[in-house]
Amino acid sequence: MNEAVHLHAVTKAYGPVRAVNGVHLSVPAGQTVALLGPNGAGKSTTINLMLGLLAPDSGQVSLFGGTPEAAIRAGRIGVLPQDAKLIPRVTVAELVDFVRRSYPSPLPLAEVLGLAGLTDLAKRKADALSGGQARRVQFALAMAGDPELVVLDEPTTALDVEHRREFWTYLRAFAARGRTVLFSSHYLEEVAENADRVVVISGGRTIADATPDELRGRVGGRTVSLDPDGRRPDELQRLPGVLSVSLRGGRAYLSSADSDATVQALAQLGAIRDLEVAGAGLEEAFMALTAQDRTAV
Numbered sequence: 001m002n003e004a005v006h007l008h009a010v011t012k013a014y015g016p017v018r019a020v021n022g023v024h025l026s027v028p029a030g031q032t033v034a035l036l037g038p039n040g041a042g043k044s045t046t047i048n049l050m051l052g053l054l055a056p057d058s059g060q061v062s063l064f065g066g067t068p069e070a071a072i073r074a075g076r077i078g079v080l081p082q083d084a085k086l087i088p089r090v091t092v093a094e095l096v097d098f099v100r101r102s103y104p105s106p107l108p109l110a111e112v113l114g115l116a117g118l119t120d121l122a123k124r125k126a127d128a129l130s131g132g133q134a135r136r137v138q139f140a141l142a143m144a145g146d147p148e149l150v151v152l153d154e155p156t157t158a159l160d161v162e163h164r165r166e167f168w169t170y171l172r173a174f175a176a177r178g179r180t181v182l183f184s185s186h187y188l189e190e191v192a193e194n195a196d197r198v199v200v201i202s203g204g205r206t207i208a209d210a211t212p213d214e215l216r217g218r219v220g221g222r223t224v225s226l227d228p229d230g231r232r233p234d235e236l237q238r239l240p241g242v243l244s245v246s247l248r249g250g251r252a253y254l255s256s257a258d259s260d261a262t263v264q265a266l267a268q269l270g271a272i273r274d275l276e277v278a279g280a281g282l283e284e285a286f287m288a289l290t291a292q293d294r295t296a297v
């Protein structure tokens with residue numbers, strides 16, 4: 001197996017905070033892997049360790065069998081950091097061209113601008129862009145060297161619906177050429193649609209590593225949704241079977257390990273307006289997994 005990423009028992013603490021506490025990860029070349037986890041779970045720290053931007057306190061990190069530094073120096077890695085600043089005063093085209101020329105076999109400039117939807121913004125100054133436009137420039141910079149592995153930390157934050165769709169269309173074609181994609185995200189729909197595999201990190205540890213379908217299946221259970229009619233999440237959370245509660249679009253979604261018991265209790269409360277029971281989605285699976293983990297800690 002040609003292994004793109006290998007992390008073995010990696011730990012990293014910031015003073016008393018154990019940000020990464022024994023992460024294992026092996027990504028074969030050609031896979032698209034999503035890193036999921038609640039805020040502060042350790043995803044960005046894991047990514048920074050993987051890229052050699054941070055040194056681990058213990059454990060091993062390698063990219064394509066060598067050090068992260070060697071892989072980056074050889075132009076094999078593209079990176080979209082979580083909060084990257086663009087150099088001011090230069091144009092988008094100048095910036096992209098400058099970065100692409102630092103790689104041994106970059107894509108043509110027009111192609112890089114096109115893949116991130118920047119053709120019409122080529123002459124715009126890099127510090128005169130909207131948040132979403134700046135994010136697209138950062139994506140262009142990540143892809144400019146035609147990398148073998150691209151590491152993207154919350155790449156679609158700030159992108160509108162159309163550019164998010166174009167972004168994934170491009171990345172799927174990139175992955176189809178045998179390239180490796182590792183990304184973190186809080187958008188579970190895009191994870192379910194685009195990742196071959198999901199690695200869930202919580203409290204600095206890997207708590208699940210499976211395909212989106214396996215994760216949904218492993219959690220089992222069902223989702224009971226209803227119009228909460230003024231009822232608070234903590235009230236719903238205490239009902240039998242309920243693992244987690246989230247409110248979206250005016251509805252309450254109850255992830256339940258025993259939907260019959262949950263529905264009966266809701267009926268006793270008279271809380272059955274617009275009630276629906278469905279199989280668990282990835283979001284429910286994620287909530288249940290991280291809730292179990294919080295209970296276990």
Ligand SMILES: Nc1ncnc2c1ncn2[C@@H]1O[C@H](COP(=O)(O)OP(=O)(O)OP(=O)(O)O)[C@@H](O)[C@H]1O
Binds near residue numbers: 037039040041046
């Ligand atoms: N430079 C730092 N100094 C001290 N603590 C830090 C530092 N960077 C991160 N942390 C802490 O380490 C933990 C992991 O942070 P990290 O940024 O890796 O999480 P994350 O999963 O990427 O979160 P998010 O989804 O919010 O981006 C958090 O508790 C965070 O507060």
